[in-house]
Amino acid sequence: MPHKYKLLVSDIDGTLADGSGVISAADKKALVELHRAGIKVSLCTGRPAKGCQAVLQKMPEDGFHVFFDGALVCNSDQTQVIYSRPIKKELLSEICVLAHERGLTL
Numbered sequence: 001m002p003h004k005y006k007l008l009v010s011d012i013d014g015t016l017a018d019g020s021g022v023i024s025a026a027d028k029k030a031l032v033e034l035h036r037a038g039i040k041v042s043l044c045t046g047r048p049a050k051g052c053q054a055v056l057q058k059m060p061e062d063g064f065h066v067f068f069d070g071a072l073v074c075n076s077d078q079t080q081v082i083y084s085r086p087i088k089k090e091l092l093s094e095i096c097v098l099a100h101e102r103g104l105t106l
Contacts, residue, residue: 005039009066012045012055023058035060042066049078 010016017023023031034041041059043052044066052067056076064082066073073083087095099106 003037003039007040007042008034009042009044012043012047012052016043017055021054023055028058031059044070049074 012021013019016027031041040063042063042065043055043059045052046069047067049065049067049072052065056065059076061076064073064075064080071085071087072081074081096106098104
């Protein structure tokens with residue numbers, strides 16, 4: 001019988017992983033069971049994709065994930081990008097100048 005759900009989307013910090021980035025044994029088991037049931041699991045996080053590698057390595061590789069608060073949607077190794085909306089270089093340059101003038105660290 002087909003499942004009612006086809007996709008589970010989860011945040012990482014404080015949801016899928018604890019404050020140290022550790023996924024509990026129960027959650028790892030649940031990820032395996034979801035995969036076996038044909039339910040895809042995707043991460044949705046404010047982190048950059050490279051900053052999620054430890055978590056991504058524990059997940060099935062067939063999913064797509066949301067990074068940078070929605071600015072990038074791609075597979076685990078970033079070889080298939082579905083959506084990308086980076087900050088324009090001009091705006092980024094302006095932000096860096098303003099942060100430097102105000103003594104802020106980016």
